[in-house]
Amino acid sequence: MTANSTPATKPVLTPIDDALRDILSGMSAVAETEAVFLSKALHRILAAKVTATIDVPGDDNSAMDGYAIDSNALTTGQTRFPVSQRIPAGSVGAALAACTAARIFTGAPIPEGANAVVMQENCEVSEDSHGKEIIILQPVTSGENVRRAGADVKAGTVLFESGHRLRAPDIGMLAGTGIESVEVRKSLRIALLTTGDELVKPGQPLQKGQIYNSNFFTISALLQGLGHKVIDCGIVADTLSATEQMLMQAAASADCIISSGGVSAGEEDHVRIALENVGKLAMWKLAIKPGKPFAFGSVAGKPFFGLPGNPVSTFVNFVLIVRPCLERLSGGRGQTTPAWRLAADFTAPESGSRQEYLRVCCYQGVSGESVLQLAGSQSSGVLSSVSYSDGLAVVPPFTAVNKGDRLRFIPLSEIVGQV
Numbered sequence: 001m002t003a004n005s006t007p008a009t010k011p012v013l014t015p016i017d018d019a020l021r022d023i024l025s026g027m028s029a030v031a032e033t034e035a036v037f038l039s040k041a042l043h044r045i046l047a048a049k050v051t052a053t054i055d056v057p058g059d060d061n062s063a064m065d066g067y068a069i070d071s072n073a074l075t076t077g078q079t080r081f082p083v084s085q086r087i088p089a090g091s092v093g094a095a096l097a098a099c100t101a102a103r104i105f106t107g108a109p110i111p112e113g114a115n116a117v118v119m120q121e122n123c124e125v126s127e128d129s130h131g132k133e134i135i136i137l138q139p140v141t142s143g144e145n146v147r148r149a150g151a152d153v154k155a156g157t158v159l160f161e162s163g164h165r166l167r168a169p170d171i172g173m174l175a176g177t178g179i180e181s182v183e184v185r186k187s188l189r190i191a192l193l194t195t196g197d198e199l200v201k202p203g204q205p206l207q208k209g210q211i212y213n214s215n216f217f218t219i220s221a222l223l224q225g226l227g228h229k230v231i232d233c234g235i236v237a238d239t240l241s242a243t244e245q246m247l248m249q250a251a252a253s254a255d256c257i258i259s260s261g262g263v264s265a266g267e268e269d270h271v272r273i274a275l276e277n278v279g280k281l282a283m284w285k286l287a288i289k290p291g292k293p294f295a296f297g298s299v300a301g302k303p304f305f306g307l308p309g310n311p312v313s314t315f316v317n318f319v320l321i322v323r324p325c326l327e328r329l330s331g332g333r334g335q336t337t338p339a340w341r342l343a344a345d346f347t348a349p350e351s352g353s354r355q356e357y358l359r360v361c362c363y364q365g366v367s368g369e370s371v372l373q374l375a376g377s378q379s380s381g382v383l384s385s386v387s388y389s390d391g392l393a394v395v396p397p398f399t400a401v402n403k404g405d406r407l408r409f410i411p412l413s414e415i416v417g418q419v
Contacts, residue, residue: 009320013287016355020321022283023296027303031330032186038175041166043227044184045204045331050159052177055150059109063145067101067123068093068114071140083132087111101134110146117145153177163333176411178235183330190223193233195243195262195271196309201235214383215260215314219307221317223258225416238262243274251279251300256329258322261309264293271306271394279304287397289354290380291316303329310380316357316392319415337415338410344393347370348401355397359389362409372409391415 014022022189033047062068069081089107096113104110104117104208124135141281149398153159160166161174166174166182174182200212202205213235220230231254236246243262250257262271270297275281279299285312286294290313295306305322307314320337327333345365348358358378365371375389395401 001315007393011213011283013292013354014283015287016320019283019286019294019296020324023321023325024328027325027328028335029185030329033183034186035183037181037340038171038179041171041174041184042168043225044166044182044187044325045166045327046160046162046166046229047183047331049183050174050179051159052153052155052157054153054160054177055155056153056176057107057147057149057151059149059259061107061109062104062117063106063147064117064119065105066120066145067116067134068096068104068110068117069101069136069140070096070114071116071144072144073099074140075135075261077317079136081134081136082130083134085111091315101125103132113144115146116140120147136326143316163331165327165332170180174347178419185294188228188256188326189254190228190319190326191231191233191254191259192219192223192259193236193246193250193256193261195236195238199235199239199261214311215309218311218315218383219258219260219318222323222416226323226330228330238270240270240274240277244278247274247299247304251302254302256326257299257302257304257317258307260307261307261335263295263306264307272292275299276308280391286317286321287354288316288320289351289356291320291357292354294321296321308380311383312359312386314378315383319410320357323415339410341406342409343369343371343403344394344401344405344407345373345403346401348395349401350400351395351397353397357392357410358395359385360391360393360409361388362390362411372407385410 036044049387053187078099081099082098083103085093086103087108090108093102093111096111102111118140119134122136122138126133131246146321160170183406194213194216198210199211202212223230233246233250234240247257261269262269270296272281275295275297279297281295281297283296285292290310291308293308294317297304307317323339342362359375360372360374361375363368376385389412391409391411394410
């Protein structure tokens with residue numbers, strides 16, 4: 001990447017890292033908690049640490065189907081072992097008779113006197129009137145194919161700290177230790193309103209000059225993916241009084257308010273002024289592209305995020321700013337967005353004074369390394385390029401992109417709330 005020598009000037013727009021730091025510094029968790037069964041705990045944030053009360057597995061057990069033996073018998077030259085018992089999973093065998101083998105199945109406890117399991121593929125099995133016998137075809141060492149008690153989880157281990165958002169494998173781990181329910185933060189109630197007289201709900205006929213309200217559904221889906229409850233405040237008319245009234249109503253019923261549209265400086269953009277009139281404006285405009293029009297503040301003590309009206313700008317502001325803030329508000333750790341560094345397989349002109357977020361696809365280049373390519377139009381009004389992309393490539397201010405430059409790549413899988 002190449003950067004010019006543009007002289008430093010006092011920034012008019014807030015850099016995104018500064019914005020996120022400042023907002024998070026004043027963000028505290030909603031206090032309410034509740035106990036939920038594991039079947040309802042996916043995506044929820046733990047309100048207290050969870051500690052294992054048992055070992056997993058609880059006993060030494062077989063890692064596969066085979067035959068449990070005392071491997072010390074092999075040191076005497078014994079390779080033939082009569083099968084003295086059969087131990088399926090869920091059963092406990094008797095102590096192993098000397099110089100015999102136990103037919104054992106995956107997950108079954110290792111019988112007393114055995115210290116290894118021979119894979120059934122490494123045995124020959126014969127049977128006569130005296131019973132079954134195995135011939136061991138390969139050397140066996142003590143502990144082979146044995147899962148030790150507590151090898152997965154030991155009693156007393158802290159499984160997850162408070163603030164951890166539960167994923168599917170986490171739910172399985174908790175269930176495996178016998179935990180039935182967990183104490184979690186209550187889901188946030190998010191009031192979601194969209195502004196614009198041109199907006200129409202999907203399913204209704206469009207008149208000339210109207211567009212369908214995609215932003216509501218984009219943001220609502222993102223919120224639901226994070227486990228929040230959405231309060232639909234509808235489409236707010238492009239008037240100052242209607243905007244003020246809806247902000248006050250939203251603050252009375254929600255933990256947080258998110259709006260889309262009306263946050264710029266046009267004559268029909270009333271959100272910023274309404275926020276100043278009925279609440280507090282703490283931040284306005286970000287040094288990013290897309291997504292410069294942005295407002296943060298509060299109404300009746302409830303956090304307010306004002307997102308732009310262009311659909312890509314709305315998406316970018318949500319995933320980069322709103323998502324980590326909601327994580328902190330809901331008791332999570334408020335972590336910043338993870339990113340990798342991958343090579344660009346495209347060129348782009350100098351980015352100007354704002355940090356750019358380009359929609360890109362990730363694919364395997366000729367060298368076998370993952371590379372990035374632009375995912376269609378980069379216009380802030382072209383939402384389809386988000387759907388067809390794999391993530392966002394970050395271009396710092398006053399930077400041109402050349403092929404081979406390594407850019408920060410933020411995969412969509414890390415920022416859309418799916419876990």
